Amino acid sequence: MAYHYARFGSELVITARNKTLLNQVAEKCLQLGARKVFLISADLADPEGADRVVQFALEKLGSLDYLVLNHIGYVSLLMWNGNAEQTRSLMQVNFLSYVQMTAAALPSLTKTNGSIIVISSICGKLAIPFAASYSATKFALGGFFNSLRYELKLQKKNVSITLCILGLIDTESAMKETRDKGIVNKDAYPASDASLEIIKGGAVRAQEIYCPWKWKLILLIKEWSTLLTDWIILSKFN
Numbered sequence: 170m171a172y173h174y175a176r177f178g179s180e181l182v183i184t185a186r187n188k189t190l191l192n193q194v195a196e197k198c199l200q201l202g203a204r205k206v207f208l209i210s211a212d213l214a215d216p217e218g219a220d221r222v223v224q225f226a227l228e229k230l231g232s233l234d235y236l237v238l239n240h241i242g243y244v245s246l247l248m249w250n251g252n253a254e255q256t257r258s259l260m261q262v263n264f265l266s267y268v269q270m271t272a273a274a275l276p277s278l279t280k281t282n283g284s285i286i287v288i289s290s291i292c293g294k295l296a297i298p299f300a301a302s303y304s305a306t307k308f309a310l311g312g313f314f315n316s317l318r319y320e321l322k323l324q325k326k327n328v329s330i331t332l333c334i335l336g337l338i339d340t341e342s343a344m345k346e347t348r349d350k351g352i353v354n355k356d357a358y359p360a361s362d363a364s365l366e367i368i369k370g371g372a373v374r375a376q377e378i379y380c381p382w383k384w385k386l387i388l389l390i391k392e393w394s395t396l397l398t399d400w401i402i403l404s405k406f407n
Contacts, residue, residue, distance in 0.1 A: 170237060170364045175203035182207045182226040184240075205230075213240050214262050219269035226274075233277045235371060238267045239288040246299040256302040263306035268313060275328065282327040286371040287314050291336050291384045295391060295398070297405075318376070329374035333367050336384050356381070 171183050175198035183198075185191050188210040195206040207229040211218040226233060242262030244255075271285060278285065292300050293307025311332060318330045339357035363380040370378035379385045391398040 170239065170367060171198055172201055173361075173365050173368050175199070175201040175206070178202050178204055180205040180230055182209065182222075182229055184209050184211050184222045186210060186212050213266040214242060214258065216261065216265070216269070219266040220273050223270050223273035227277060232281050233274055234281050234283045235286060236270065236274045236278060236283070237286045237288070237367075237371070238270060239286075240266070244300070244303045248299060249301040256305060259302050259306055260309070263303070264309045264313070267310060271317070278328050279326050284329045284331065284371050284374060285314070286331045286333065286367060288333050288335065288367065291334055294334060294384075294388055298403070329371075331367075331370045331375050332377045333370060334377060334379045334384060335363060336379075336381055338363050338380070 171181060171194055174181055181198060181203055183191060183194060183206065185194075188208070191208040191210060195208050198206045207225070209222055209225045211222050213219055213222075223236075240262065242259045244259055267287065274285075277283070287310055289310045290303075290307045291297075292304040293309075293311045296304045314330050314332055321328050321330070335358070337357045338360050340360050358381045366378055366380050387398065387401060390401070
């Protein structure tokens with residue numbers, strides 16, 4: 170996503186835990202045409218990290234047009250083993266830090282009539298095996314940001330929220346995890362294409378986008394045939 174934004178001549182603030190990789194991404198963004206790139210290393214499992222990232226962005230850029238929420242805590246695809254603490258920790262990274270960053274950025278986004286882009290998952294619409302804690306965090310994102318969208322409209326605030334519902338994307342980590350667990354991954358969606366669809370969705374202020382689009386069809390099937398939906402889900406797993 171940073172590379173696509175760079176090609177459009179954006180001014181960027183990017184964050185991740187690994188500062189070495191951040192420097193590499195920032196350098197490539199400048200080569201691709203970004204006007205400015207600032208980076209900050211942060212771990213969003215730390216409740217203070219979210220506020221620190223947004224304040225850094227505001228200091229460097231002055232204001233925000235887009236807030237792209239796209240970070241995730243590591244979770245292995247395993248059956249839930251009763252570890253409630255792991256679920257709580259994942260909630261901090263995958264949900265609560267999204268809320269914290271939104272709270273910190275919303276005053277600026279309100280002034281610029283900006284946009285919030287929330288990277289979610291089909292697991293936030295449709296529960297699957299081996300992802301109980303992960304699904305909980307993604308369902309929480311949908312509930313919070315869909316509700317917030319209504320509240321912004323009631324307050325006459327012109328801030329859009331785009332919820333991005335992603336299926337399996339062909340990132341290196343996702344491909345390894347699904348292969349190791351025997352999950353069908355031949356129809357994984359290209360990461361670069363998904364990134365561009367996400368950016369386009371935010372630019373046109375869409376409420377939701379799906380990558381790939383077939384998941385929207387499966388959700389429609391779910392509305393009238395639970396048994397068929399269960400068969401489709403379970404057919405993806407060994």
